Amino acid sequence: MVNPVQPQCCEILQVHQESTHEWTFRVATDVHPAHGQFMQLSIPKVGEVPISVSAQGDGWLEFTIRSVGKVTDRIFTKRAGDALFLRGPYGKGWPLESFQGKHVVVITGGTGLAPVRSMLRFFQEHPGYVQDVYLISGFKDEGGILFRGELDGWQGCFNTIYALDAAQKEGWRTGFVTDFVKEVPFSTFGGEYAVAVVGPPSMMRFTGLELLKCGAEPDKIWMSFERKMSCAIGKCGHCRINEVYVCLDGPVFPYPIASALVD
Numbered sequence: 001m002v003n004p005v006q007p008q009c010c011e012i013l014q015v016h017q018e019s020t021h022e023w024t025f026r027v028a029t030d031v032h033p034a035h036g037q038f039m040q041l042s043i044p045k046v047g048e049v050p051i052s053v054s055a056q057g058d059g060w061l062e063f064t065i066r067s068v069g070k071v072t073d074r075i076f077t078k079r080a081g082d083a084l085f086l087r088g089p090y091g092k093g094w095p096l097e098s099f100q101g102k103h104v105v106v107i108t109g110g111t112g113l114a115p116v117r118s119m120l121r122f123f124q125e126h127p128g129y130v131q132d133v134y135l136i137s138g139f140k141d142e143g144g145i146l147f148r149g150e151l152d153g154w155q156g157c158f159n160t161i162y163a164l165d166a167a168q169k170e171g172w173r174t175g176f177v178t179d180f181v182k183e184v185p186f187s188t189f190g191g192e193y194a195v196a197v198v199g200p201p202s203m204m205r206f207t208g209l210e211l212l213k214c215g216a217e218p219d220k221i222w223m224s225f226e227r228k229m230s231c232a233i234g235k236c237g238h239c240r241i242n243e244v245y246v247c248l249d250g251p252v253f254p255y256p257i258a259s260a261l262v263d
């Protein structure tokens with residue numbers, strides 16, 4: 001019998017520094033997660049962390065990780081050829097079938113671009129799957145910008161607004177992502193749209209309120225949550241908020257549920 005929580009030892013194929021604090025690790029595995037799902041990454045005798053899949057391909061997955069503490073700091077000591085332990089995929093990702101044929105608005109703050117990157121790459125590789133994509137991505141400053149090459153590529157196929165919180169950058173806007181939500185032409189979408197939001201809790205809270213102000217309907221807005229986890233399979237209760245288990249029911253939630261979960 002296969003143990004569902006037994007981590008698999010996987011080889012790191014590549015390590016790429018994305019920004020000052022975030023690195024992308026490409027790991028060899030045949031797992032095929034849905035866009036927006038997460039995996040549990042671990043180092044024996046150190047610990048385990050939930051990390052979203054930021055891209056996937058034939059025989060590999062990528063994880064874009066911010067170094068913030070005990071386990072992520074140790075993952076940053078790993079290099080190509082080293083081992084990383086993986087289990088998963090877990091959780092419910094983006095409801096891609098319900099996005100099909102629609103106008104899709106994606107709004108991200110900082111590392112929040114990582115959990116939608118795999119979906120954005122899918123839209124880029126499958127033109128016509130959705131009507132069009134409006135991508136608003138904000139970063140604190142120049143040093144925090146992720147996936148620079150892909151951001152450039154997406155300008156050619158999506159409607160993009162890229163912004164830095166306070167700094168100036170040629171071709172970029174200055175301000176918070178909430179400042180630009182009103183530029184999305186919701187009234188022209190004929191009700192056929194979906195919105196995906198990921199970022200720090202305050203960014204998601206204010207973006208949700210701004211979306212409602214701009215006429216977006218709550219049940220067409222989806223948000224992805226980061227919450228402390230342990231088992232990731234609905235057994236330990238670490239991720240539980242009231243009746244909701246983020247590891248099983250999320251991390252992606254429709255706004256009517258998400259708005260009650262934002263801290």
Ligand SMILES: Cc1cc2nc3c(=O)[nH]c(=O)nc-3n(C[C@H](O)[C@H](O)[C@H](O)COP(=O)(O)OP(=O)(O)OC[C@H]3O[C@@H](n4cnc5c(N)ncnc54)[C@H](O)[C@@H]3O)c2cc1C
Nearest residue numbers: 049050051052064065066068069070071072226227228251
């Ligand atoms: C579904 C999901 C997907 C995630 N995807 C990514 C991702 O793609 N990239 C990424 O860099 N991080 C992601 N995270 C957050 C990541 O799991 C935490 O940063 C990590 O668990 C921190 O562990 P640590 O041992 O390095 O830090 P610790 O030493 O445990 O903590 C350092 C700091 O981070 C806080 N923290 C710890 N765990 C979490 C958590 N799960 N969520 C938020 N804050 C936490 C602590 O309160 C503390 O302030 C995700 C979390 C979840 C639940």
Ligand code: FES
Nearest residue numbers: 230232236237247
């Ligand atoms: S992490 Fe254990 S129940 Fe969700």
